[in-house]
Amino acid sequence: MKPAWSWQFDPATLQRVQASLxxxxxxxxxxxxxxxxxxxxxxxxxxxxxxxxxVGPLAGGAVVVADDDxxxxxxxxxxxxxxxxxxxxxxxxxxxxxxxDAELYSxxxxxxxxxxxxxxxxxxxxxxxxxxxxxxxxxxxTSRIDYFxxxxxxxxxxxxxxxxxxxxxNNIRAASYPSQYASVFSVxxxxxxDPFRLEYNTSPPVEFGAPGIDLEVGWLGGRSIRxxxxxxxxxxxxxxxxxxxxxxxxxxxxxxxxxxxxxxDNAQ
Amino acid sequence: MPSNVECQNTMDDxxxxxxxxxxxxxxxxxxxxxxRPRGDEEFLQAIVETAxxxxxxxxxxxxxxxxxxxxxxFRVAAGxxxxxxxxxxxxxxxxxxxxxxxxxxSIAVDDVRKDPRFxxxxxxxxxxxxxxxxxxxxxxxxxxxxxxxxxxxxxxxGEGVDDMEVLALFARQATLAVETSRIFSNLGRALLESxxxxxxxxxxxxxxxxxxxxxxxxxxxLAELALLFHDLGALGADERLTVARIAEDFLAxxxxxxx
Numbered sequence: 001m002k003p004a005w006s007w008q009f010d011p012a013t014l015q016r017v018q019a020s021l022x023x024x025x026x027x028x029x030x031x032x033x034x035x036x037x038x039x040x041x042x043x044x045x046x047x048x049x050x051x052x053x054x055v056g057p058l059a060g061g062a063v064v065v066a067d068d069d070x071x072x073x074x075x076x077x078x079x080x081x082x083x084x085x086x087x088x089x090x091x092x093x094x095x096x097x098x099x100x101d102a103e104l105y106s107x108x109x110x111x112x113x114x115x116x117x118x119x120x121x122x123x124x125x126x127x128x129x130x131x132x133x134x135x136x137x138x139x140x141x142t143s144r145i146d147y148f149x150x151x152x153x154x155x156x157x158x159x160x161x162x163x164x165x166x167x168x169x170n171n172i173r174a175a176s177y178p179s180q181y182a183s184v185f186s187v188x189x190x191x192x193x194d195p196f197r198l199e200y201n202t203s204p205p206v207e208f209g210a211p212g213i214d215l216e217v218g219w220l221g222g223r224s225i226r227x228x229x230x231x232x233x234x235x236x237x238x239x240x241x242x243x244x245x246x247x248x249x250x251x252x253x254x255x256x257x258x259x260x261x262x263x264x265d266n267a268q
Numbered sequence: 269m270p271s272n273v274e275c276q277n278t279m280d281d282x283x284x285x286x287x288x289x290x291x292x293x294x295x296x297x298x299x300x301x302x303x304r305p306r307g308d309e310e311f312l313q314a315i316v317e318t319a320x321x322x323x324x325x326x327x328x329x330x331x332x333x334x335x336x337x338x339x340x341x342f343r344v345a346a347g348x349x350x351x352x353x354x355x356x357x358x359x360x361x362x363x364x365x366x367x368x369x370x371x372x373x374s375i376a377v378d379d380v381r382k383d384p385r386f387x388x389x390x391x392x393x394x395x396x397x398x399x400x401x402x403x404x405x406x407x408x409x410x411x412x413x414x415x416x417x418x419x420x421x422x423x424x425x426g427e428g429v430d431d432m433e434v435l436a437l438f439a440r441q442a443t444l445a446v447e448t449s450r451i452f453s454n455l456g457r458a459l460l461e462s463x464x465x466x467x468x469x470x471x472x473x474x475x476x477x478x479x480x481x482x483x484x485x486x487x488x489x490l491a492e493l494a495l496l497f498h499d500l501g502a503l504g505a506d507e508r509l510t511v512a513r514i515a516e517d518f519l520a521x522x523x524x525x526x527x
Contacts (some may be wrong), residue, residue: 045371046367046370046371084361084362085362085363085366085367085370086367086383087367087371087375110367110370110371111361111366111370112361113338113360113361114333114335114338114360114369114370114412115335115338117370139371139373140370140371140372140373141371141372141373142372142407142412143372143407143408143409144407144409144410144411144412145409145410146410168373170372170373170374170405170407171373171374171404171432171433171435171436172407172436172439172440173436174409175409176372214378219382219383220383223382223383224382225377225378225379225380225382225383226377226378226379227375227376227377227378228375228376228377228378228432229373229374229375229376229432230373230374231371231373231375
């Protein structure tokens with residue numbers, strides 16, 4: 001008799017895994033010769049304006065709206081849509097800086113209404129996971145304790161299907177979701193401008209630092225603005241992850257964290 | 269005559285005293301939020317005035333979210349255009365403030381006039397169009413209340429994150445002020461409405477039960493809490509002391525868990 005789950009470790013069942021990391025992880029090993037081609041990246045934000053130079057074309061997208069009559073309280077409308085604020089365009093342009101050939105998807109969850117927004121965020125994440133996104137960029141958060149369980153369930157599902165969830169932390173020293181969970185790549189801004197420069201924080205929950213202060217970022221109508229926020233740091237990490245996945249598609253989230261930590265400026 | 273018939277029926281059912289009591293209490297419940305002391309608004313005003321000074325900013329304001337029509341309403345302001353700003357309502361789906369509210373994230377934009385959808389019409393109506401905006405959501409772990417904005421700050425020298433850490437302190441104060449005020453209002457409303465129901469029924473306990481069943485979740489919790497206090501009041505001093513100890517232990521445990 002065998003307990004549940006043990007059958008997966010029978011010699012006849014057990015699958016081979018690609019687990020090799022090099023002895024020393026270098027930038028050359030991690031991302032030289034890759035542009036993020038073939039990697040699906042979801043920008044879960046306010047939409048993406050493809051008129052901004054270098055952002056388009058998009059591989060697809062969807063708008064999520066709150067709907068009290070829908071089974072989970074939100075409804076997904078697939079297809080092209082505009083950017084309501086400009087912020088999603090900023091994120092897409094940042095991702096393109098380091099992963100110019102990634103397959104970008106816009107999942108608009110911001111702008112319809114505030115009421116029920118946690119449900120809308122969650123549904124956007126579910127759509128991304130159901131459509132095989134490998135990187136989910138979420139420059140948004142909620143402090144609502146009501147959503148703790150909901151987002152926990154979704155980021156666990158993401159982890160188990162090897163999707164990397166990258167979240168900006170909010171600016172208040174309190175828990176925010178989904179950036180709070182251990183499997184998430186939580187990001188805050190550092191003062192650098194080099195999009196390939198990242199730092200690792202040994203005192204999480206904020207784990208990675210990336211550029212996000214006084215940056216020239218893409219916005220609406222093909223224009224750019226100068227802006228600051230942790231929300232601009234997250235897409236830098238999303239872009240780097242997409243770039244690395246373009247070369248090493250089998251990496252799991254925990255391996256990716258190891259790689260990013262090794263490539264951090266403050267790594268010894 | 270119709271009015272006499274109505275009056276007669278009322279007296280037959282419950283007597284005039286209860287009916288009048290119910291109406292008075294209902295009126296008080298409706299008027300309470302309108303007539304409550306203006307202390308919380310004055311506190312918010314003090315916050316924006318202090319923030320204006322600290323940042324050496326042209327203006328600072330707080331807009332609160334109105335879920336009835338998904339709008340932000342500017343409730344207090346200091347600096348240029350302050351008088352014209354208070355009372356302005358904008359849809360929550362636009363502008364830097366709208367994005368901060370929706371995303372739960374802080375943002376600073378230094379050349380906001382380049383944003384083609386920037387709510388220039390709103391800014392122009394205040395007589396002051398800023399170049400730079402820093403916006404931060406007012407959010408507790410229970411609710412999102414609105415946004416605090418600082419326009420054209422001169423102090424901070426471009427170190428945006430430092431500015432945001434300071435603004436976060438003001439945002440925290442404003443959030444606590446608004447949340448405390450709303451809890452107080454909602455509790456008062458729940459109790460008064462329950463009293464109105466009790467006047468028509470026969471017991472406050474039943475009325476509180478009904479109120480809890482009908483209310484939105486946040487207010488239902490308050491009604492249930494009021495019900496517990498109502499029942500506790502009927503017990504002896506020893507029982508009340510025991511409950512107080514249990515509540516203290518639970519609070520200590522909960523605080524430790526959240527650290």
